[in-house]
């Protein structure tokens with residue numbers, strides 16, 4: 001009897017605390033802005049950056065708004081799907097639990113968020129990258145409590161990380177005179193400040209266990225419909241495009257410099273050129289419109305967001321832009337394919353796992369309840 005009890009204790013200790021206790025899946029942790037948000041802002045009730053009204057989400061899952069700022073999938077959705085990784089739920093999703101995190105990871109992405117804390121302040125509520133990393137540290141604590149320190153360490157080191165922010169630091173900060181950064185800095189000093197901040201954040205993520213991490217660069221943000229409307233000619237805003245290119249160059253060099261971080265694979269990739277080519281010659285790439293939003297409020301421009309009273313374009317797959325800011329599902333697919341090429345990504349099991357049907361979104365309320373832990 002005594003011996004049995006001792007045995008039980010030994011077994012429990014091993015299963016509870018050792019790496020053996022972690023039948024861990026490879027999951028993703030996603031840090032981003034509205035281009036990657038899968039629902040966090042939906043729960044930030046005071047945030048003005050919202051995708052909670054029709055027609056957002058019309059081409060994914062049940063077609064109802066799900067928090068994504070597009071008609072279908074985000075770029076991160078598509079890349080994750082192609083790698084055979086589960087889609088991470090939003091951090092603020094009420095169904096998030098330790099079991100869900102161990103199965104699917106977490107997305108901290110938040111519309112309006114930037115690399116800098118002050119970015120997007122006029123949206124009132126959003127998670128900046130610093131805040132997202134702070135929330136990730138909370139997630140780590142939770143998982144350590146659940147599966148033990150060593151198993152958690154392995155889980156977080158095997159996970160895949162996506163960092164995809166930066167547009168808002170320009171569009172909703174530096175390029176807007178209402179933000180003090182726009183008159184405190186010039187192009188050069190702002191870039192140093194931004195890249196310096198990103199460097200600190202990426203090093204912090206490494207110290208927290210991130211080993212396989214990809215950073216998305218910026219697209220030609222001077223060509224989003226909103227920026228065109230703001231220019232008198234209707235052409236792309238060259239200044240915004242120039243800043244995107246110089247951010248990409250500096251971020252790419254930063255990631256190169258971070259190669260010395262031990263045991264890590266940090267990669268940078270952008271789809272600037274491909275998107276610019278599509279915008280310059282949409283027909284060649286199978287698009288019909290590359291300068292105005294598919295969802296628009298008659299001809300009142302800029303329409304700040306897509307609303308139920310808006311009208312939609314006839315064929316959503318032929319538009320590059322969904323609203324004033326965000327690409328459509330089909331443009332996102334093109335961007336995702338380019339990034340996969342740039343990153344040289346393979347599927348999670350390196351064997352080319354079949355990707356799940358792209359049209360089906362994980363709906364928290366419909367997803368199967370978490371399977372019982374093997375220790376039960």
Ligand SMILES: *[C@@H]1O[C@H](CO)[C@@H](O)[C@H](O)[C@H]1NC(C)=O
Pocket residue numbers: 117130131134
């Ligand atoms: C940004 O905000 C976070 C809290 O979310 C805080 O911990 C951090 O110190 C802030 N960073 C700067 C540079 O002020």
